[in-house]
Amino acid sequence: MTLLNRNYPILKWAGGKSRSLEYLLDYFDPADVFVEPFLGSGAVFINTLYPRYILADTNVDLINTYCIVKEQPEKFIEELRPLWTLEMKNKEAYLEIRDEFNREPFTKSVRRSAIFMYMNHFGFHGLCRYNSSGFFNVPFGSKSDKVHPLPEDKIMRFSELSQKADFYCQDFEKTLEMVPDNAVVYCDPPYAPLKPETFSSYTKEDFDLSDHARLHQAVVDLVNRRENVSAFISNHSTDFVEGLYKDATAIDYLMVYRNIARQSDERKEVKELVATFKKAGKS
Ligand SMILES: C[S@@+](CC[C@H](N)C(=O)[O-])C[C@H]1O[C@@H](n2cnc3c(N)ncnc32)[C@H](O)[C@@H]1O
Known part of the structure; x- marks a missing residue:
């Protein structure tokens, strides 16, 4: 699949795949359904063309925002407009709006989703982070005036x-259970740690090595259970990951520049891989 007119996500997201898009799209053949169990910014989804999509993530604010944008884009834009101003781009205003967001956690509304996008753009480094009680706790972070x-x-697009997508807030295993025959599945989980002592945390829950093993098994089961399903997993190339994916149909590598420390602008080249899983005998 080639990239003709690039579409851009509406949210900044840790691990977003915008930079490796051209490379990734080459993997995806035509199919009836495209499935992304780890949707994040949706950078991959919005640059593909399939008849139907199954899209999911465990971040409830993210998924609620996409549902609102799907169903009520004009209302969403009108709610966002008064927040998207120079007067609202300062620490006091940001903290007041963040307090409003935290007053009613786990609810779905146009207002809440507009605030989520405002905080994503005006908060520190576009981070999405919650404390142990589920309250959004990213500080104000915009430098420019x-x-x-x-x-x-971008929102309208x-x-x-x-319109062709169904969004779900759920663990990847549930999403993989929903995959029908004739599907392409792209899994972009939180990265496995480059060093054993580092970890990835996107929502309140961490994604640990046992989750990576659980994902690998669920993908293997899926391609064996269904007809004509190709599944791809992106990850860091580490000893742990290479060992886990040793039964993959193919493994390809790419070097990417990424912000390694989430709270800094420091960029480093890291080796990533894409593991392909298909039923034995399928090319
Ligand atoms: C690397 S990001 C995906 C980035 C995405 N490909 C993009 O281009 O923006 C990983 C995503 O997995 C989600 N996630 C974490 N644990 C999950 C789980 N158990 N099941 C499904 N999604 C999960 C996180 O909320 C995060 O959005």
């Missing part, structure tokens, strides 16, 4: 592309 125009086009 300019405000980019409200990305109405995301909404348009979402």
Whole structure:
């Protein structure tokens, strides 16, 4: 699949695949359904063209926001407009809005989703982080005194592309159980640690080595259970990951520049892999 007109996500997201998009799209053949159990920013989804999509993530605010953008894009833009101003781009205003967001956690509304996108853009490094009680706790983080125009086009485009998608807030195993025959599945889990002592945390729950093993097994079971399903997993290339995916149909490598420490601008080249899983005998 080639990239003709690139579409851009509406949210910044840790581990977003915008930079390796051209490389990744080459893997995806035509199918009836495209499935992403670890949706994040949706950078991959919005640059593909399939008849139907099954899209999921465990981050409830993320999934609620996509549902709102799918169903009520104009209302969403109108709610976001007064937040997307220079007057709202300061620590006091940000903290007040963040308090409002935290007053009613785990609810779904146009207002809450607009605040989620505001905090994603005006908060520190676009991080999405919650404390142990589930309250969003990313500090204010914008350095410049300019405000980019409200990305109405991106929101409308995301909404348009979402009309063929069903969004789910759930663990990847449930999503993989929903995969029908004739599907392409792209799994982009939180990275396995480069060093054993580091870990990835996107939502309140961490994604640990046992989750990586659980994902590998669920993908192997899926391609054996279904007809004509190709599944791909992205990850760091580490000894643990290489050992886990040793039964993959193929493994390819790419070097990517990434912000290694999430709270800094420091970038480093790391080796990533894409593991392909297909039923034995399928090329
Ligand atoms: C590396 S990010 C995906 C980035 C995405 N490909 C993009 O381009 O933005 C991993 C995502 O997995 C989600 N996640 C973490 N644990 C999960 C689980 N058990 N099941 C499903 N999603 C999970 C996180 O919320 C995060 O959005």
